[in-house]
Amino acid sequence: MTENQEISTREIGDVSAIDIKGEVTSVTGKPIEDAYGRLSEAGAKKLLLVFDADCYINSGGIAILIGILSQSKKKAQSVRMTGLTPHFQKIFSMVGLTRYAQIHPTEQAALTDF
Numbered sequence: 001m002t003e004n005q006e007i008s009t010r011e012i013g014d015v016s017a018i019d020i021k022g023e024v025t026s027v028t029g030k031p032i033e034d035a036y037g038r039l040s041e042a043g044a045k046k047l048l049l050v051f052d053a054d055c056y057i058n059s060g061g062i063a064i065l066i067g068i069l070s071q072s073k074k075k076a077q078s079v080r081m082t083g084l085t086p087h088f089q090k091i092f093s094m095v096g097l098t099r100y101a102q103i104h105p106t107e108q109a110a111l112t113d114f
Helices: 030-041 059-074 086-095 107-113
Strands: 005-012 015-024 046-051 078-082 102-104
Touching: 005 030, 015 030, 015 059, 030 059, 046 107, 059 078, 059 086, 078 107, 086 102, 102 107
Parallel strands: 015 046, 046 078, 078 102
Antiparallel strands: 005 015
16 A cells, blocks of 8 residues: 555445545555455455545556456456545446446445445
């Protein structure tokens, strides 16, 4: 992790959550990939990506997320996302990420959708 990023994981019933605060870039993507890898190895089938409201995501960060979503599809994992600003919701939709992981306005709405 960098000083501009904080990644943590938690379990919410049968859902594994990755909390993402700070920058999501190609440089800071490894901790997110590592968190995803640990959860996958532990058998996670339902994943929730929880973005902090102040999260910054650039094109390199989107590439990291595409990689994670691609792996999750191969592993038959179900992924939801929450916490994204309207700006990033629009970008994620434009680049096609929403075909692999639905975006929800709240964590509770995402959990209910699983």
